[in-house]
Amino acid sequence: MKRNKLHIHWYPGHIAKAERQLKEKLSLVDVVIEVRDARIPVSSGYIDIEKLLGNKPRLLLLNKSDLVDREDLTKWTKYLKSNTGCKIITTDAKNNKDLGIIVSSAVELAEPKIQALILKGLLRRPARAMVIGMPNVGKSSIINKLTKSSKTKTGAKAGVTRQQQWVRINPKLELLDTPGIIPTKQDNQMTAVKLAFVNSVSENAYSPEPVAQALLEILQEKYKETIITHYKTEDLTLEGIAVSRNWIVKSGSPDTERTANFILKDFREGKIGKFILDEIPD
Secondary structure (H helix, E strand, O other): OOOOOOOOOOOHHHHHHHHHHHHHHHOOOOEEEEEEEOOOOOOOOOOOHHHHHOOOOEEEEEEOHHHOOHHHHHHHHHHHHHHHOOEEEEOOOOOOOOHHHHHHHHHHHHHHHHHHHHHOOOOOOOEEEEEEEOOOOOHHHHHHHHHOOOOOEOOOOOOOOOOOOEEEEEOOEEEEOOOEEOOOOOOOHHHHHHHHHOOOOOHHHOOHHHHHHHHHHHHHHHHHHHHHHHHOOOOOOHHHHHHHOOOEOOOOOEOHHHHHHHHHHHHHOOOOOOOOOOOOOO
16 A cells, blocks of 8 residues: 555635634633643644733643543643643543532632722623633533533623623623634644544545554554554554455455544544553653
8 A cells, every 4th residue: 555645734714714713702701711632632732822812811621531541641630730830620521520610710710800800990790711722622512511501691792793602600600602713723743643633633634544544653652552452453554454354445455544534433432542642741
């Protein structure tokens, strides 16, 4: 099989539009809830997040934490807390145990802004928050979790675009009901490929075969025995796994496209194992 060159293609027009829309939303809120994928806790973050947010307080959620090793996750939580200065909360879509701490943390982070408004002679109002993150890190599931028991939409605010709707989470917190999408432009191709692993990049931007082979190579470095056990072959190439499953096309060649899509689906659903693909920097 001739290898396709591994490269993720970006669309500058889409990126510029996403950045503009995100900045418009950021101007409306007191606090930001950033969501990252726990499987790639650095790669799913925006490299210029501090510049993008300015002095806006940020709460960092590591979502899909049920898909990673708990011991590794603890190490990452400590690293990110030290490196970003943010409060870190691990979460997933399957339970609501962390709901209270997310809400109370957002309210606490917004309090200095609320106090500043009161000092100006304004009445206390609920804190305003929004959820941001790369595509497919679980922003909508976090919004759904936060708003599940709060169906009261408060409507558009004075001076706010009519399309922006707010949901009253409790008397102290309102949430913008649409997520802020961080554009996935990355100058680092390895970071871009990791985003493709977790489906944070449009499938139109890459070919599945080189991406799946890159995933196999990364997994082999740390989890080789786990991968061999899962796919029941020591030939951890697309061709080897295709042959082991008897996925052969009419020409007699291994069906590498089917195999690639199968491997990516396996990883995204946590069927291979619980992995964190980023390395904690020295």
